[in-house]
Amino acid sequence: MSFQGNHDAETLRLRANAEALARLTNAEPVLVGVAPALEVVPGMSPELILTSGAPLAWPEYSGGQRRALIYGALYEGLARDPDEAADKLDRGVIRVATTQEHGCIGSVAGIYTASMPVLIVEDRVHGNRAFCNLYEGASRYRLNYGSFDQEVVDGLRWLEEVMAPVLSQSLSLQPVDLKPLMARALRMGDELHSRNTAGTMLLTRELTPSLLRLAGDPAWAGRVQSVLEFLMANDYTFLRVGMAAAKATADAAHGVPHSSVLTGMALNSREFAIRVSGLEAEWFRGPHPSLDGKFFDGFTPEDAEWIGGESCVTETVGLGAMTQACAPSLMEYQGGSFATMLRNNESMYAITLGEHPAYRIPALDFRGSPVGIDLHAVLSTGVTPLIDGGLAGKDGGQIGAGVLRPHLGAFQAAAAAYELRYPQASGA
Amino acid sequence: MSFQGNHDAETLRLRANAEALARLTNAEPVLVGVAPALEVVPGMSPELILTSGAPLAWPEYSGGQRRALIYGALYEGLARDPDEAADKLDRGVIRVATTQEHGCIGSVAGIYTASMPVLIVEDRVHGNRAFCNLYEGASRYRLNYGSFDQEVVDGLRWLEEVMAPVLSQSLSLQPVDLKPLMARALRMGDELHSRNTAGTMLLTRELTPSLLRLAGDPAWAGRVQSVLEFLMANDYTFLRVGMAAAKATADAAHGVPHSSVLTGMALNSREFAIRVSGLEAEWFRGPHPSLDGKFFDGFTPEDAEWIGGESCVTETVGLGAMTQACAPSLMEYQGGSFATMLRNNESMYAITLGEHPAYRIPALDFRGSPVGIDLHAVLSTGVTPLIDGGLAGKDGGQIGAGVLRPHLGAFQAAAAAYELRYPQASGA
Numbered sequence: 124m125s126f127q128g129n130h131d132a133e134t135l136r137l138r139a140n141a142e143a144l145a146r147l148t149n150a151e152p153v154l155v156g157v158a159p160a161l162e163v164v165p166g167m168s169p170e171l172i173l174t175s176g177a178p179l180a181w182p183e184y185s186g187g188q189r190r191a192l193i194y195g196a197l198y199e200g201l202a203r204d205p206d207e208a209a210d211k212l213d214r215g216v217i218r219v220a221t222t223q224e225h226g227c228i229g230s231v232a233g234i235y236t237a238s239m240p241v242l243i244v245e246d247r248v249h250g251n252r253a254f255c256n257l258y259e260g261a262s263r264y265r266l267n268y269g270s271f272d273q274e275v276v277d278g279l280r281w282l283e284e285v286m287a288p289v290l291s292q293s294l295s296l297q298p299v300d301l302k303p304l305m306a307r308a309l310r311m312g313d314e315l316h317s318r319n320t321a322g323t324m325l326l327t328r329e330l331t332p333s334l335l336r337l338a339g340d341p342a343w344a345g346r347v348q349s350v351l352e353f354l355m356a357n358d359y360t361f362l363r364v365g366m367a368a369a370k371a372t373a374d375a376a377h378g379v380p381h382s383s384v385l386t387g388m389a390l391n392s393r394e395f396a397i398r399v400s401g402l403e404a405e406w407f408r409g410p411h412p413s414l415d416g417k418f419f420d421g422f423t424p425e426d427a428e429w430i431g432g433e434s435c436v437t438e439t440v441g442l443g444a445m446t447q448a449c450a451p452s453l454m455e456y457q458g459g460s461f462a463t464m465l466r467n468n469e470s471m472y473a474i475t476l477g478e479h480p481a482y483r484i485p486a487l488d489f490r491g492s493p494v495g496i497d498l499h500a501v502l503s504t505g506v507t508p509l510i511d512g513g514l515a516g517k518d519g520g521q522i523g524a525g526v527l528r529p530h531l532g533a534f535q536a537a538a539a540a541y542e543l544r545y546p547q548a549s550g551a
Numbered sequence: 552m553s554f555q556g557n558h559d560a561e562t563l564r565l566r567a568n569a570e571a572l573a574r575l576t577n578a579e580p581v582l583v584g585v586a587p588a589l590e591v592v593p594g595m596s597p598e599l600i601l602t603s604g605a606p607l608a609w610p611e612y613s614g615g616q617r618r619a620l621i622y623g624a625l626y627e628g629l630a631r632d633p634d635e636a637a638d639k640l641d642r643g644v645i646r647v648a649t650t651q652e653h654g655c656i657g658s659v660a661g662i663y664t665a666s667m668p669v670l671i672v673e674d675r676v677h678g679n680r681a682f683c684n685l686y687e688g689a690s691r692y693r694l695n696y697g698s699f700d701q702e703v704v705d706g707l708r709w710l711e712e713v714m715a716p717v718l719s720q721s722l723s724l725q726p727v728d729l730k731p732l733m734a735r736a737l738r739m740g741d742e743l744h745s746r747n748t749a750g751t752m753l754l755t756r757e758l759t760p761s762l763l764r765l766a767g768d769p770a771w772a773g774r775v776q777s778v779l780e781f782l783m784a785n786d787y788t789f790l791r792v793g794m795a796a797a798k799a800t801a802d803a804a805h806g807v808p809h810s811s812v813l814t815g816m817a818l819n820s821r822e823f824a825i826r827v828s829g830l831e832a833e834w835f836r837g838p839h840p841s842l843d844g845k846f847f848d849g850f851t852p853e854d855a856e857w858i859g860g861e862s863c864v865t866e867t868v869g870l871g872a873m874t875q876a877c878a879p880s881l882m883e884y885q886g887g888s889f890a891t892m893l894r895n896n897e898s899m900y901a902i903t904l905g906e907h908p909a910y911r912i913p914a915l916d917f918r919g920s921p922v923g924i925d926l927h928a929v930l931s932t933g934v935t936p937l938i939d940g941g942l943a944g945k946d947g948g949q950i951g952a953g954v955l956r957p958h959l960g961a962f963q964a965a966a967a968a969y970e971l972r973y974p975q976a977s978g979a
Contacts, residue, residue, distance in 0.1 A: 310880040311740040311749055312913070321739055324752050328783055331759065335776060338763055348763060355756055451913030452738040461914050485740070485879030486889050486914065 132381075132547045136499075139381035143400045144477045144495040146376040147384070147440055151247040152368035154299040154326075157257075157290040159283075161237040164225050164254050169237045170201060173222045175229030175431035176391025177406035181212050181219050187269030187430035187515055188392035191232035192219055194271035198279060199236035222433060223387060223398075227254045228370040230363065231267040231515055232431040239279070240287030244301065244367035246375050253370035255363040257282045261356065263419070263520040269430050270519040289337065289350040296333035299326065301368045305442070306481045308361070309492075314450040315365045316434055316443030317457055317511040317524055322361030327354045362434065369436040376400055376495075381545055383498040384476065385439055388508065388529070390432040397533045399498055402540055409532025412507075416514050416525025417458030428517040435510040435527075441479040441494030444509035444526060445471050448486040457511065457524040467509055467526065468493075474500040474508060498541065501534045560809075560975045564927075567809035571828045572905045572923040574804040575812070575868055579675040580796035582727040582754075585685075585718040587711075589665040592653050592682050597665045598629060601650045603657030603859030604819025605834035609640050609647050615697030615858035615943055616820035619660035620647055622699035626707060627664035650861060651815060651826075655682045656798040658791065659695040659943055660859045667707070668715030672729065672795035674803050681798035683791040685710045689784065691847070691948040697858050698947040709777075717765065717778040724761035727754065729796045733870070734909045736789070737920075742878035743793045744862055744871030745885055745939040745952055750789030755782045790862065797864040804828055804923075809973055811926040812904065813867055816936065816957070818860040825961045827926055830968055837960025840935075844942055844953025845886030856945040863938040863955075869907040869922030872937035872954060873899050876914045885939065885952040895937055895954065896921075902928040902936060926969065929962045 160167045167173075172195040174188060184192060193208040201217050202208035211217040222229040227241065235241070241254040259278050264270035266279060304325045311321030338347040354360055377386040379400045387398030389406065396406040411429050418424070437443035447453070448468040451461045459467075465486065471493040472478075478491030496508050507529040516522035588595045595601075600623040602616060612620060621636040629645050630636035639645040650657040655669065663669070669682040687706050692698035694707060732753045739749030766775040782788055805814040807828045815826030817834065824834040839857050846852070865871035875881065876896040879889045887895075893914065899921040900906075906919030924936050935957040944950035 312738055321749070321752075324749075324756060327756065327759075328752060331755075331779060331783075332776070335763065335766055335779065338766060339772065344767065348760070351759060351763065355759075454913070454916065460916050485882070488882070488888050 132545060135381040136383060136545070139379045139401060140384050140476055140495065140497060143376045143379045143382040143384040146249065146379070147372060147495055148477065148479055148481070149248055150372040150375045152244045152301045152371045153247050154242060154294060154301055154364055155245045156243040156294050157240050157287045158243060159237070160235050160239050160241050160254070160256070163243055164227060164235070164241060166225050167237055170216065171218050171220060171237065172196060172199070173220055173225055173227055173229070173233065173235035174391070175222055175231065175233030175433045176389045177394065177396035177408055178221045178224070179391055179393060183393060184219070185392045187428050187517070187519060188232050190519070191234050191266060191269045191430060194266055195234040195236050197271065198266065198276060199238060223389065226252060226374070228366045228436050229431060229433045230255070230366065231513065232269055233433055234266050238283060240283055242364055242367045244364070244371045246371040249375040251371055251374050253367050253374060255367035255370065257286060258357060258360045258363050260353070261359065268515050268519060268521050285346045285349055286353065289334070289343070289346050292337055292343070293330050293333040296336065297329070299329045301364065302481055304329065305365060305368065306483065309446055309449045309482055310485055312450055312452055314443055314446040314453060314511060316362070316437040317513065318450040318453045319361040319365065320358040322365060323354060323358050326361050326364060327351070365442065366434055366436055369440045369442065372440045373436055378403070383541055385496040385498060388435040388439055388510070390429060392429055392431060395529050395533050397537055399537050399541065402537065402544060405540065407533050407537035407540060409534070409536060410530050412510065412527035412529040414514070414525055414527055415458070416523050417456065418514070418523035422516060422522040426516045426522055427514050430515045432512060434512060438508055438510050439496065441482050441492040443511045444468070445494065446482060446484055446492045447511065448484050453511070457526060459526070470506060471509065473504050474506050498534060498537050502531070502538050505531065507531060507534065560973060563809040564811060564973070567807045567829060568812050568904055568923065568925060571804045571807045571810040571812040574677065574807070575800060575923055576905065576907055576909070577676050578800040578803045580672045580729045580799045581675050582670060582722060582729055582792055583673050584671040584722050585668050585715045586671060587665070588663050588667050588669050588682070588684070591671055592655060592663070592669060594653050595665055598644065599646050599648060599665065600624060600627070601648055601653055601655055601657070601661065601663035602819070603650055603659065603661030603861045604817045605822065605824035605836055606649045606652070607819055607821060611821060612647070613820045615856050615945070615947060616660050618947070619662050619694060619697045619858060622694055623662040623664050625699065626694065626704060627666060651817065654680060654802070656794045656864050657859060657861045658683070658794065659941065660697055661861055662694055666711060668711055670792055670795045672792070672799045674799040677803040679799055679802050681795045681802060683795035683798065685714060686785060686788045686791050688781070689787065696943050696947060696949050713774045713777050714781065717762070717771070717774050720765055720771070721758050721761040724764065725757070727757045729792065730909055732757065733793060733796065734911065737874055737877045737910055738913055740878055740880055742871055742874040742881060742939060744790070744865040745941065746878040746881045747789040747793065748786040750793060751782060751786050754789050754792060755779070793870065794862055794864055797868045797870065800868045801864055806831070811969055813924040813926060816863040816867055816938070818857060820857055820859060823957050823961055825965055827965050827969065830965065830972060833968065835961050835965035835968060837962070837964060838958050840938065840955035840957040842942070842953055842955055843886070844951050845884065846942070846951035850944060850950040854944045854950050855942050858943045860940060862940060866936055866938050867924065869910050869920040871939045872896070873922065874910060874912055874920045875939065876912050881939070885954060887954070898934060899937065901932050902934050926962060926965050930959070930966050933959065935959060935962065
């Protein structure tokens with residue numbers, strides 16, 4: 124009887140994980156539009172600012188993530204200066220919530236305010252939507268990296284006034300199927316987390332026919348030219364599209380009872396956290412990852428600071444470090460050798476449930492990417508999911524890039540919760 | 552004294568090879584225009600047809616290459632039917648010459664007629680120009696693969712009437728620097744012989760701003776749209792640009808007295824041949840290469856036929872099989888495994904004089920590509936230069952792709968000529 128009980132729990136988990144894996148791999152994310160967050164993000168409101176990571180109370184945000192929230196308030200015109208913003212945040216006049224509570228996904232600090240445009244990605248198979256705001260450009264200083272000055276403001280305004288309307292018009296003429304585009308980018312040297320050069324080019328290519336039609340209208344021609352210049356100068360642009368696609372995909376696999384598959388990984392200024400398909404909305408928290416990085420000239424590991432980050436949603440769906448061997452060029456950006464990248468990539472099969480039928484790795488003879496990170500496999504092997512990522516500096520701005528390796532803490536916390544939620548019969 | 556003499560010959564050869572290598576790697580090919588062959592190809596004339604490979608007398612061309620020459624005559628309106636074309640070719644009313652005698656470079660049969668548009672690439676460092684005609688599109692049936700029907704004719708006319716004028720206008724607004732573009736394509740999964748997906752996309756990207764300007768003129772808008780559609784549908788388009796760049800580069804390194812560096816490899820229907828920098832215009836001939844290929848469905852090695860080919864000019868300048876490890880995706884097209892591709896690529900360093908400072912291989916930790924194939928190194932190692940390439944069928948059309956491995960014959964013939972031309976003192 125006890126054996127039977129245990130067997131049932133195991134069977135239920137296997138079935139649930141197969142279902143979660145199928146949802147992860149069957150999702151068909153499509154870029155359908157761009158609109159101000161206030162118009163499309165569920166629950167968005169004018170005095171609300173969204174930020175990356177598992178939820179914290181406002182006073183718990185520290186360092187660059189706290190500053191980024193204040194800067195978001197200034198950008199949105201919710202306060203005249205940092206002191207007033209902090210005061211209004213203290214009093215709850217300006218509110219803070221997490222991106223993922225609102226279907227969004229945050230790059231680094233992940234600051235969303237009501238007027239900011241967001242990319243809208245819809246999973247055509249499961250019907251759900253996810254959102255990501257727009258890449259600010261190649262400058263080291265960006266709001267999402269905790270920087271704020273006139274240039275940052277001008278860049279964000281340009282996204283609102285030029286980029287967003289042009290993309291919105293273009294996508295209304297022709298939405299972009301992201302899964303084939305992303306599969307193709309993997310064959311062109313991207314891993315779609317820290318390298319998005321091919322993704323950006325393929326996206327530009329998909330947009331070009333409708334941009335060309337738009338450019339025929341003198342009212343649009345100048346803005347179209349300006350958007351094309353941005354797309355050609357900013358190889359990272361696609362990251363936000365890929366993140367929205369990954370968020371839509373991960374959400375499709377979330378909420379399968381009994382499943383131990385990860386459907387989220389996220390950083391805030393205090394901790395690393397994971398979300399598990401069968402464990403509802405709870406985030407399980409642990410210490411920040413260890414880091415193997417390459418720093419821009421003049422910076423050292425001592426200059427790095429954790430200010431939040433959810434681009435690791437790409438790893439959650441079988442991209443990023445899960446396809447690191449697709450992107451040997453990445454070693455220039457984040458260090459390492461190709462042998463290390465191959466080894467990193469191959470090590471991930473030990474903790475994943477399947478191989479992605481669409482996301483394939485040419486350098487592994489087109490093996491499907493490792494997908495469906497299983498909580499129990501992480502704990503039984505002691506191997507945690509690797510994450511490619513950009514590194515923020517203590518004084519704001521990006522200061523490098525590297526590979527993050529989470530510790531087991533968050534996974535142990537999740538496993539304990541899983542055990543409580545789905546108790547196995549004893550005596551197994 | 553005999554030692555001194557030998558030493559001098561060796562010193563002269565080393566110096567000459569260093570010079571040839573420097574020219575190969577310093578060349579800066581720029582795509583400057585597109586024009587009808589008659590207008591820009593030196594020595595082109597209305598009754599002349601150019602074809603790939605070391606020169607043969609007309610009656611010596613056989614099979615698909617002979618047919619392709621006849622088809623060229625029909626396309627150009629030099630004859631009403633194949634019999635009349637053959638008769639005029641027999642009588643020398645229609646003349647045949649080789650592409651490389653006229654600064655051109657031939658893909659497969661490499662048929663050039665007077666009215667066909669050619670890409671014009673100029674090496675800004677050495678001042679020389681090279682030409683390549685335009686990619687006919689993704690159909691298996693193309694004139695350069697020995698096919699000819701109404702669809703082939705319509706495609707060639709479209710190149711003349713739509714593609715060429717649009718490219719010409721666009722390039723007159725903005726020429727395209729090819730070296731940085733090609734270096735970048737190598738980081739995006741191309742090896743720039745059998746895979747040109749990134750190259751085509753990067754070229755399209757470079758052309759887009761001027762195409763956009765052109766599209767503002769209603770007289771051009773339709774043709775611009777049509778060209779963009781072609782560029783987006785035909786990932787191989789860049790090959791011809793890359794071939795012209797490689798031809799300009801190889802020509803820059805040709806004609807250095809005492810140099811034993813290869814400046815050309817070429818196939819015709821009878822033989823494989825090489826050209827050597829210090830041995831003037833002579834081609835040294837040997838048997839056709841052996842072949843390790845992957846055939847399209849329904850075809851076998853018995854269906855393959857040699858009908859000419861000079862795209863191996865890319866290998867001559869450190870691309871193609873010399874950068875095979877850049878393009879793991881190629882295994883889908885030409886077979887093999889990534890381990891084989893790495894091994895193939897690495898084996899080429901044994902027969903080359905240097906590592907290309909601009910063309911780097913991410914999967915070899917950014918090692919420069921093997922460049923400057925040395926005749927003597929080939930003979931002392933017995934290793935011949937590998938060539939990526941498409942395969943033609945006996946009934947015309949492409950039937951597959953693979954890796955060609957030349958035999959030593961042509962190299963032995965060249966070495967004998969080198970020995971005669973630059974005798975070493977005996978007794979060494």
